[in-house]
Structure formats: C-alpha cells, structure tokens
Amino acid sequence: MRIHSVQKLSDCIGSTKIIRCHIDTAIDEELMMTLSANGELKYYSHFPAPFFKIKQPQFLLEGIIGSDNFRLTYEGSDITSLINFLSIFFEIESDLPS
Amino acid sequence: MLYLNNAATSWPRLPSVISAVRSSLENPPAEAGRTGFEDSLLKCRKAVSQLYNAGRASQIILTSSATQALNQVINGIPYKKDWEVISTKAEHNSVLRPLNHRAASDNGHVFYLDPDENLTSEIARNISPRTSLVVCNHVSNVTGQILPVIEIAQLCHRHSIPILIDDSQGAGLVRLDYASFSGEVYIAAAGHKGLLGPPGTGILILPESCSLLPWLTGGTGIHSDDPLQPDLLPLKFEAGTHNTCGIDGLHAGISHVIENTPEKFATVRRNVIDYFMEKIPDGYQAVGVTRNSFATGTVSITHNRLTPIELGLSLRDIFSIETRWGLHCAPLMHRYLETYPKGTLRISAGNETTTRDIEFLLEALEEVSML
Structure with a gap:
C-alpha cells in the first residue's frame, strides 16, 4: 500500500498539527484493525460514515471505512515517530510536513 | 452535503x-x-x-x-x-x-x-x-x-x-x-x-x-x-x-x-439560529452572543474538550456538514473573545437553511461530542 499524497490541514495559525494522508486503496475493517495494533481503537460503525479513531502515544489516527484517506493529529515538531509508524504499513511516496 | x-x-x-x-x-x-x-x-x-x-x-x-x-x-x-x-x-x-x-x-x-x-x-x-x-x-x-x-x-x-x-x-x-x-x-x-x-x-x-x-x-x-x-x-x-x-x-x-428583501432572508437565518441556540447540546457554548447577533445567521461555538478544527473535520468527514473553524481571518476578534489561538467553529446559515437542517446538525454535534 502507498501513501501518494499528504495534505496539511490548517487551523489558521498551525496551533494544531493535522495531516490527511491519501492512500491507493479504500480503508476496510481489516486495515483498520491492522493500523490499530498497539493502539486504542474506537469504532463508530453506526455513524452515517463508519468512523474509527486509533489513539497512539504520539498521535491520533482517524478515518472512515470505505474512504481512501485518513487524518493524523500529532503534537510537537518531531514527526519521526509518525514516519516510523506509517512506514510499517505504507510505502510513502509523498513528503511529510516538517 | x-x-x-x-x-x-x-x-x-x-x-x-x-x-x-x-x-x-x-x-x-x-x-x-x-x-x-x-x-x-x-x-x-x-x-x-x-x-x-x-x-x-x-x-x-x-x-x-x-x-x-x-x-x-x-x-x-x-x-x-x-x-x-x-x-x-x-x-x-x-x-x-x-x-x-x-x-x-x-x-x-x-x-x-x-x-x-x-x-x-x-x-x-x-x-x-x-x-x-x-x-x-x-x-x-x-x-x-x-x-x-x-x-x-x-x-x-x-x-x-x-x-x-x-x-x-x-x-x-x-x-x-x-x-x-x-x-x-x-x-x-x-x-x-x-x-x-x-x-x-x-x-x-x-x-x-x-x-x-x-x-x-x-x-x-x-x-x-x-x-x-x-x-x-x-x-x-x-x-x-x-x-x-x-x-x-x-x-x-x-x-x-x-x-x-434582505429582511426576509435575515428572518429565515435568524429563526434557524434561534432554533439552534434553543437546543445547543451540552458541552457546547456559543461565543460572543449579543442582543442582535443572529440577523445574518452566524454563530460561533466552542466545545469543552474538542478543538474547533477537530469538530469541523469530524462534521465534514462523518456527516458531510460544511462549517468553518479557526480564526476566520479575524485574529483580534478572537483575542477579544478569548478564543485565540484555536478560534471557534462557525456555523453560518443560508437563505435556504431549514430547521430540519439544524436538527441534523444538532444530532451530529451530539454524536461528535462523544468521540
């Protein structure tokens, strides 16, 4: 699986760091479970768009089943742990924001 | 949407x-x-x-x-x-x-x-x-x-x-x-x-x-x-x-x-935002409300725990509701309202917005606050 583009989501002054990663496949429940390894998964399957969030120590991953992207909210300026995490599951073809 | x-x-x-x-x-x-x-x-x-x-x-x-x-x-x-x-x-x-x-x-x-x-x-x-x-x-x-x-x-x-x-x-x-x-x-x-x-x-x-x-x-x-x-x-x-x-x-x-007439459109917008204010879910607060705030159908809210961008993105991604979060290009106003730097989530109705639309928004805000 590949991350082919990364979009920075702005809250006007960048006080919250959120990126949206676009991948080359639609997220299914199997991928959601895989991404939740060692994290805390909450799955809201009854929502109009089935939503999940995975809490990891350094970041929060949120997505919709059936969608080809997910959001990552992270803190601090060092995104090494984020890249390390994503590299386990994805080939990263896009620059991540510094 | x-x-x-x-x-x-x-x-x-x-x-x-x-x-x-x-x-x-x-x-x-x-x-x-x-x-x-x-x-x-x-x-x-x-x-x-x-x-x-x-x-x-x-x-x-x-x-x-x-x-x-x-x-x-x-x-x-x-x-x-x-x-x-x-x-x-x-x-x-x-x-x-x-x-x-x-x-x-x-x-x-x-x-x-x-x-x-x-x-x-x-x-x-x-x-x-x-x-x-x-x-x-x-x-x-x-x-x-x-x-x-x-x-x-x-x-x-x-x-x-x-x-x-x-x-x-x-x-x-x-x-x-x-x-x-x-x-x-x-x-x-x-x-x-x-x-x-x-x-x-x-x-x-x-x-x-x-x-x-x-x-x-x-x-x-x-x-x-x-x-x-x-x-x-x-x-x-x-x-x-x-x-x-x-x-x-x-x-x-x-x-x-x-x-x-502008008055007709202002009435439509004011009515739906009044309806929203009557039923605003627990955990949310309207910001900077004055006697004559809702004539244009605009209200800014915050949540006790979730940031405006988290609210806005969740409303968009899960419920296809388009709002606007952040500072709204008005940084001094947000400092004045003490909502700087995260800002607020702004909800702004249009001339065709209905109370049914607002009910859907209220339900979505209830759900999002559980996240």
Missing part, C-alpha cells in the same frame, strides 16, 4: 446567477469603453444603488472583492500629518492588514477598540485632530454581532472625519440606507456572500463629495491620451478590464435580494 459556511461564500448558487454568468461568457464581449456596446455594468450599479438607496450609479464602484474596495479607501484617503485611524477589534484581515501596512510604511497609528457597548463613546474619546479615518465593520464575521455603524457615522460627520464601513457580512441581510447618512461615508462589501453573486466581485459606494485618490491606476478604455487616471467616475476607481461575467452574476444575485 449540508452547507453551513455561508458567511464565507453563499451556496448553493442561484440558477439565475449561473445563467447570467453563462450568458455573459457565451455572448460577444460587452466591456465598458472597450467595445461598441453600452455600459453593460450599469444595471449592476443601479441594482446596488437601489439596494442601498445610494443615489447616482456613477458612485457605485465595482471591484474584484471587498478587499480591493477596502484597500482603495484605506490607501486612497489623504491622511493628515502624524495621522491616526480608529478601527475595531471586530475587523477582518481585509481591513487589519491594509491598515497595518499603511501605518508601518507611513508612520501612522491605528487604534483597535473593543466592539462592546461602549464602542461609540470610545471612538469619540479617541478622536483627535490627527484622526484621518474611522473604519468599522457593520457585522462581525465571527459572531454575527451588529455594530452601531449608523451612530458611529453620525459621530464621524460631526467631526468631519471620513468613515469606511465594511458591510461584507451585512450586505443583502441587514439593510443600510445610504441616503440617511451624512458626511464622507464609504461602504465596501463582498459580492459572493449575502449579495449572492459569484466570487471575484465586490462593491464600493462613494459619497458625492469624495476626497479619495485612485489606488489602482491603468487602462479605462476612454481618455486614452491622458497620462493620469481620468478624473471621471466610476472609471477613476476601476482601472483594468472588468470581471463582466462576475458582475452580470452579481447583478442577478442582487436582483434576487431586492425582489425578496
């Missing part, structure tokens, strides 16, 4: 606006001064003049945005020596930035006052012989609060100070009667919000007696041998080729407002 971001841009577009833009593009160009056609923009000027009861069509300047209209006045006013400008913390960056640039390059000073119940008296207290301009928002784009611009304009007239009113949020919803003003009053507004026009359009209403110098100069299609900008309204302030298709669309939008 449920679109609740009308304070940014009105949507959905009116069929008559789409048709006017399309027709303008499909027909041979009819650009003022550059073709053999009559001024195709006159009908739009007349519509603006009718909506604002503003007198001669030549006093209506058609611009590319409210930002351009505001810049024209802020950069075109002849300033006094060691000048001062009085403005408010409710202003959008389209006012703050031109004023700050002008002050930085010209050694001027701008006072930004709290937009509270003492605003008019505070402006009066800050007026000095050096005061060259007062700039005031009519309606806040963050909270929907209406500022007392009529009272402030009267004060400015008594002191012979020009006033620039940013009516971007009020236009098409909270009527300003230009003929009732005295003195040097300028009104700027965006075309793509309550006036229902396309983006890339704006208006500037000039007073009959106008001390303004052109900020943007260039081609006008007439007086081509004049080395300077012709001293002829409206082209004195309209250098360059017009956005004719946008202006035709704007004319269609304003015509729709005139036909239906």
